[in-house]
Amino acid sequence: MTSMSAWIWSESFWLPPNVTWADLEHPPPGEDFPRAGHILTALPLAIGVLAVRVIFERLVAKPCAHILQIQAGASRRAQPNALLERVFTSTTSPDSRRVEGLSKQLDWDTRKVQRWFRLRRNQDKPATLTKFCESMWRLTFYLGIFIYAIRYLWVTLSPGQYNYYMAELAFYWSLMLSQFTDIKRKDFLIMLIHHLATITLITFSYANNMLRAGTLVMCVHDASDILLEAAKLANYAKYQRLCDGLFVLFSIIFFITRLVIYPFWVVYSVFVESWVIIGPYQSWWLLNGLLLVLQVLHVFWFYLIARIAIKALFKGKVSKDDRSDIESSSEEETDTSSRNKSHLSPSTEPSNGHVPTGGGTHEH
Template identity: 25%
Template sequence: MSASFWQSTHLKFWHFTLPELQERRANVFASENRLKTIGVELLPYDRNLRIFIHLSIAKLARRLGLRQIVLATTELYITRFLTKASINEVNIYMLITACLYMACKAEECPVHVRTILMDARNAWPEFIPNDFNRLGEMEFYIMEELQCQLVVYHPYRSLMSIQKSLAEKNRQLSAEHIQNSWSIINDSYMTDIHLLYAPHIIAFAAIYVSAAADGISLEPVVELVAGANICVLQVADASLSTIMSVSNGLRHRKDIDINVSNDDHIEKLTALPVSVPVSTSTVTSATQNKINKSKKHVDINKFLESARLDFYQIIICCLFNIVVLANHYIGNPFFQKFFTLSYKYPNVDSYDIGFDDSYFIIFWIVNLLFLRSALITFVFKPLAKLMGITKFAATQRFIEQTWSIFYYSISWGCGFYLYYKSSYFFNCYNIYANWPHDHMDRKFKTYYLIQTACWFQQFIVLHIEKRRKDHYQMLSHHIVTCLLCVGSYRFYFTRIGHVILLCMDFVDITLSTAKILKYGGLQTICDVMFGFFMLSWIVLRHGCYNYVLWFSWAKARNIMNGYCNSSITSQKICYEDWHIDIFIILLASLQVIMCFWMYMIIRVAVKVVTGGAAEDVRSDSESE
């Protein structure tokens, strides 16, 4: 940090002439035009919004017990940032929180990120996500726009120097006069004068305004100003109207932390000829309404975009089905492969495997996408509205979880029925006995191919839904699961695949049910369901799953009793040791991902036990 204002980055990069500042603001306004094209109602960066930001900073700082210098630095960071970026492109509450966090570090008043984020969430729970990474991203975004030039010089030190100089000339200012000047400087951060004038000029202006308001002789101040060769009247005149208006409004807010010793000072200030008084309570309410209205417009556009995406999926899937069915009915035998099972054994109701099964999988990928989009459009979204869920993010999460309950309830029910009727019901030995299992009945083959199609469909949906924090873990999970489904089917390990799918599906039902209860406002029942989900996760995904994994590693080779006879049919695939090894590695990698999720589940459980509410820490903004 430079020891001199004249050599600092404050003067070199953040000190403008009025035309330069106007040009910067014009560039920001020009960048906002693209927001108008999508129907967003722009929030003007005017005096009302500045007062709102000022009061919001004070609200958060009061919770943290911070010094005034930190608030001033925060407000100046925001003012600088908004000369390069639009207020409509950022979350204003995240901007305030991140700038305050940066100011705490710059002014050597460090506050732990967990503390500042927790207090910000308590102040604005709807707008601050429970994610340290989001705050860190916002901090780096601000630093990038400010080009890491975070040095700030404030008028407070100059004010003290002026007071000392006047005292040396036997022109001692009263404590009340200094306090009033200090308060005027505090309020001046709601203006642009800190971008236009040097700190000592602003300090002179504050003394000048305070002296004029109190009827004190201005002669010593003018003499001192003349000696410094500074045109203080220019800055005083430029900021007087705004400062007076803000001061007039502040007297109506006794709950605001302002450094004013008595109301007489405010009365004298408001007696001066200024513009129409501003009520800060009215400004705060009006500005918040503008922010909410702007956010509502953004949500409307997101709803329209989401509906358009679902509509396109429905249309594309319908066209695909029309093409397939039309070609089938005109006698093209190829298209029959899309909706009928292939490789049926003669004279028995059992099936083998082959490449043509991929057409059946493609057919169900498309139709699962169709079913999902249709249910979202005509059932799940109206249901969300009926439950009072109006925000876009919350609605999207609701419909995703409702679809999960719908599909996994059916798949697990059908899968458990087949498991109950199978020879390997609670018998791991029979999972591998009599391998290869190349005679699948119609129900089992249909179930397994649709489950495989579902995971490929999930892979597509993963890139349609809003990303969670663990997007890449989910992506890895889906890739491994798809490989396991295809590999187990190809090498006749369908029984072990069947058991693994049962372990997975039931847990997904309990998780989605807990989330739906949360969205419905049934927090107590949600916490109970979360406990049931956690129990099912541990038992099925770490208990049963790991037992099956160990059994496959330790005993599968002996039970399978060597290599299969490739002469049974020309399509038979005989296993080798490396087939088992790859299968075990994929199962183990899936367990590693689930262990990572288990860690996150434990974090939520600790929060519930300590009195908090169960929230999905994977989500981008689950509180919405």
Template identity: 25%
Template sequence: MNNLNSLNWFWSEQFWLPENVTWSDLRSKNGIQYPQFHEFGYTLLVGILITLLRILVEAFIFVPVGYLSGWMDNKKGTLLQRIHSHLFFGFAGRSKFKRVSETAWRFTYYSCICIAGFYILRDQPQFTFIAESFRNWPNHHLPTPVWWYYVIQTGFYWSLIFSILTFDVKRSDHIEMALHHMATIILLAMSFTGWVKEVGFLDELLAIIKQDAMLVRNAVILLENEKESLRKAIRKLKLENGRMKLKIKTLNEKVGKLTNEKLVDVDDGRAPESEYDYDDLNRDFYLIGGIHDPLSLRFEVTIRDKEGIEHKSAERFYWYKMAEKFGDEECKKKLMQAPNVQTAEEAVKNIQKFDSKVWDEVKHDIWEEGQRLKLDQVRWICNLLVLTKTTYLAVASEDKFFGTGWRKNRDESNKPVFWDGENEGGKILMNLRHELKKTHQFNGPQEEEETNTKLREMMRYVWRRIDPTKRNMALGGRVEQFYVILL
């Protein structure tokens, strides 16, 4: 309590301590050790050391295990190369093995700290009789093993915060987890400096047992490893029907050549690229979506339907047809008067007599009609679509029918392996493009050059996907700066 004189208002003995006890009574002396507030600062240094230890454990234990067990891609280098890569900011990557290694680290730490906690607590009186935690309080000697347990455990939560803010996989609840870890550190600090370390020690040990049981952590490791395989299996089943159609089409063409007869062509007019398997895409695709994307249904551009009614976007046309299908005149009126897309979206949520089964039968055709109207009436968007050539178009939306199942701001949207939607919206655009390319012509080289310029802008700013290589380099730089600042 070196700063006691300047913080008398905070460290009031009447508030913090029982009667007839002063701060001077709680200074370590004569072989009796009491917890001191300044000692809690060591936890930050321990947090940095634990972070470095984690990187070493992942590199020399988890990476070899993952490599030898086939969980990692052997084509990306030898085992020594993978270890070297992991040590030099490879731990900041986004490989499919990353989640497994993160979980394995937590499992290893919690297992060790749980065993250590029982060992340290075995001869403490409060382990068998919790009332001892309050007997003769606060005059309790702080054993050195308990002091180290507090410092290491608090340092571990500091390391979790460091990793969440720098190189851990950004899960949907990473902000909540960071707040949770900070709250845990505050509680540990209060129990340590408030001289109720025995209660805090027991509570922390019970929390480890309750929240991070070994069997649960082990199960999570196995689930993370199998999750990707399960996604692939489900997606292959969904696409099997499309593959069979392509086979029938090929057979029809061969039989037609042999018999000189034109047989019925299956799905005639469909773009070949629309039938691609997600596994075959690699990185050759554009992510469509958002209010700034001209190919997106949500892009604000006025179109006119067959009845001469103007709509501010193809999406509003889609919603208008939905209200019209179920005879909701009030909703149609609100849609036409809505000043922005948010108001229009709220209106369509309350369509009277809406039947999802009825709508499912017609929504594909209405979606296609809205996109077709936009392409027919807005030439520069039509030009832009044609110049995408045969690149696969993926609608980044949580809609499992029209989209890939992921919004553009999610990391999973950049990786086809995670897609679990049908992407019918993207297939509609690819089929319309296939149809337009047969007859489309530019009005001179100037129009084509302007469209090419627009295409490059779209690829750079709107259809841009996060490049894992560049992101890792940037992230590695941030982590390196982080270490330099700390050291």
């Protein structure tokens, strides 16, 4: 066990040449350095964050949703059918040839088969109330932690900055855990990589005493995430103009913070200026590699964001989230009407104005 611990906390990996853990344990008079053991505090705090989230959503977010007349709603359930259920496990949206084959097997018209798959997809989707509560929780955290961070951005280790680091790390651990139960989106794997990179970056920057750079990285992310979550809340409350305005503003702030400030100030400082000051070492390479992973994700997300923002500007409405599987259930029809219109081609399903998460975000 001792050898395993020594390998995990190897000074040759974590620290610059001629620096030891003992040096960090006994800083010069009047100074204080972060200690790697502090990071362990975030793990039980993450459980506490999840508990606070549950309480917040029940006592704050849901009452706010009711004030805005956002209801949970109850989507219709597809009638039990063993054959279609087996097909659904392999493909949730069968092509027209597969639909025609199922129609002949069941003696159903194609519209009824299509409607069954639409109902089956929708019954697994979260309600607008669930999405509203999730976004309101994230908005509250991002806004509060961003305001708190501004005060400690320019100082070295202090009780306030330690609290900030532990709060952010605990929050992202909670996002990592809740990602498996929250709303599922198409970029699940990308967000998983994002959360892992963020947690590792926060840990490394704290253990390596890169507190100013680490604080700035987290502030850069939180600044745009505040506007994103606000736009989503406006969307769920059906304030479309407010949603469009907030989303365009979010797109601008995202570009400035994550494609300008982040690469040309933060990454440049950590990669180039720190090379001059202390030189590279093993964890330094890993730290900068993770910063570059985040930058690649930023470029990918901005591509999606720009497409939606352009549609919002020229068409007057934020389009459907490219990462979302949510569908409209407004097209549900009765069996009688579908038989009467079986000669018509399937109508196009309208988008609901979903906007992407950042990570927003989370990623982070």
